[in-house]
Amino acid sequence: MNILKTTLSNIKSNKQLFFASVGTITTALSILGLFLFVYINLNSVLSFWNDQVQLIVYLDDEISSDEKKQLEKLFSSSSEVDSFRFVSREQAWEKFQLMFSEKSSFLKGMGFNPLPASYNLKIKPLPERLKSIQSLAEKLSQEGGVESVEYGEEWINRFETFMILMRVFLLALGALLCLGAVLIIANTVKLSVLSRKNEIELMLLTGATPGFIKFPFFLEGIFHGILGALISLSLMKGVHLYLVSRFQGSIETFGRGMDFQFIPMSFVMVIMLTSLLMGWLGSYLSLQQFLGAYKKL
Template sequence: MRLGYSPLHSLITAAVIGIAIALPTAFWLALDNFQRATGGWEDGAPQISLFLDRGTQDSQLHDIAGQIDSDARVAGVETITPEQALAEFRAETELEAALELLEENPLPPVLIVTASTDLDPQEVGELANELAQNTHIERMRLDQDWVNRLHALMSLTERALGALAIMLAIAVILVIGNTIKLTIESRREEIEITKLIGGSNGFVRRPFLYEGFWCGFFGGAVALLLTEAARLSLKEPVQRVADAYTGDIALQGVGLTDTLVLLFGGGLLGLLGAWLAVGRHLKIIEPR
């Protein structure tokens, strides 16, 4: 492998490739950490509020809650009796005197249904409509607008990240192809002599393919180092933000599988770039 013959040039090439690979990797890692921090829907998981008939007995309330909770699409059900609702309202407001004037409790029993995080917004809406068909339920409320916005934003971000990754992968292929092209031109006479003594195109091509692979591989390693360095530099600020919101956010780094994808993915991009460059230029280099 001839990378060691010009270490500075090889280092610069690996750095350029590493930066190109690190950009989508960093964005992907940030998106993955955001999804982990929110837990899919996090504590604000899609919730359906079911307001029951005021005449519903506590036993009926718990029976209905049990039926709903048995649905695989439901993560949990919270029951709120009229007495609990009134006590909570009393504790959170300063209307004690006004509440004393009430002859009866005007608040209905309520079921707070938490949908499974595996459901998409459309499925959550379908679940809410099904639950609302119960004869004991007078009104249903689904706070889903923010869920739809988050889902649309995440989908847009993933598509944009995919497009960025494709463009930068093409850039990596072009960078390595150009590097291999310059190497071929610098060794033109050597290639001509090799062909003159009977060397085949496959024999001549092989070392350039190795060089392309290792350029991409080391570029992936540089991308890994840059991504981890960025993660470590953000660890403390992110923890301060988590402490301010009484949360616990731990930035996840690149795992073993993703590390292998970075290294060998970079190597394959390098191999492809080298193959294209060598295939094009070897055809025009023939012994004189």
């Protein structure tokens, strides 16, 4: 209780500095959090699209029924294929018209159906999904009656590379911002320590244990970190809620079931814990420096 009282009085006597420091930490964590937010949502888009990956086998218009049967047999025997569906030229045309109903007069004016028939293959969620799709696609494109085989491979590959880069960027940015935050906390706590120099000396003289002296300052540093984290997480939640209310409708046109993800609970815990550690480390550094002078005497 006494420790808490001392901590609060430390903060009170350095109010402006405390809030400046908390504000800076909030800003740093918010920047990091927003990037994390973007990353998590892009990642969820990736996994959403990954789940949607289909292999589309476009057929020659002159495909024979034997060749069709041969293909279907191949699909059934492939371990990668979960299910397959035949889409005739007419069905494809109907769907196409439905999707672009605004342009229907133009489409009707075309007078012929340019679309080929196809097989849509749903691929099982295997661990090496992309690779197995790739090899299956190669095998199928050799088959008779197959015009071409399509899947979003390149696009997904590029997206994955981008995500790896983003991860590296996030880690580097995170490390840099954390370092900055630690230094800011260290400086603020240092000023707090210096403003209590006489009191600390008196404590040392009277026989206070090092823990008794250090604890309020540790707590002060931890307050900085936790408060900064809480404010920035609240800000991020606000941004999340805004995005959901404003853009949820439009995002659903990209894919059914997609939504804006908030930073998962485990990340929230990591952010809180990191802030706590940053606060502790900041205080530790400034106390080591301050008390170090008395150790040398």
